[in-house]
């Protein structure tokens with residue numbers, strides 16, 4: 599079959615579509631809570647491979663969002679001290695938590711090679727994306 603409807607492949611397609619469609623999205627990926635551990639695990643992504651496949655809660659932008667349950671928009675990563683660099687080309691980042699039945703189960707993480715490209719439009723759009731990803735996951739779990 600040319601299509602694979604596994605959840606991994608559907609989320610992979612979401613990452614590829616976002617990276618291809620939005621010019622200031624240069625790396626797009628999902629991190630999910632790793633079982634009952636206090637850490638995030640990298641899921642499907644589009645862009646350069648990263649060494650940071652496991653991120654402890656509280657560490658970096660992603661780890662902070664796992665704890666805060668809030669969007670985190672970073673216009674300039676060089677101004678952040680609690681930041682995990684994945685690539686030297688990255689200038690900015692946005693992380694939006696993914697809620698499933700009210701619980702923060704993961705996040706979408708986007709890196710940009712442009713400084714200060716993210717607006718409230720990106721936040722609203724990525725919240726919408728995550729709501730739909732949550733529906734995909736929920737349907738899969740049922």
Ligand code: SME
Nearest residue numbers: 648658659660681682684
């Ligand atoms: N920069 C992130 C780490 C993940 S990479 O961007 C793919 C952070 O500080 O949490």
